Amino acid sequence: MTRAEEIETRLRAAFAPRELIVENQSNRHAGHSGDDGTGESHFAVRIRATGFAGQNRLARHRAVHKALGPDLVGEIHALALDIDA
Known part of the structure; x- marks a missing residue:
């Protein structure tokens, strides 16, 4: 399973979102700081779930971050989050 798939799986399980987009942006950062050579180091997430209300x-x-867990968060160099209820 790719890191993007793992991110999606964990977020779906934790929040049952009505909208979830996980975009691997690692190719935009190739050769830069934090690029570990795996092609799975930089991600953007857009998530909409009622659990975020309030x-x-x-x-x-x-x-x-709690839903993703320290193991997965530790493998990711950059995680841009767009979160709303």
């Missing part, structure tokens, strides 16, 4: 931006980001 949470501020920091709480939403923390919830996503």
Whole structure:
């Protein structure tokens, strides 16, 4: 399973989102800091789920990081998050 697929699987399980887009942007950062050569180091996530209602931006980001888990977060150099309820 790719990291993008793992991100999607974990976020779907945790939030049952009505919208989820996981984009691997690693090719845009090839040769830059944080490029580990795997082609799976930089990601952008757009997620919409009712579970985020009433949470501020920091709480939403923390919830996503918790859902992904320290193992997966530790493998990712950059994770851009666009989160809303």
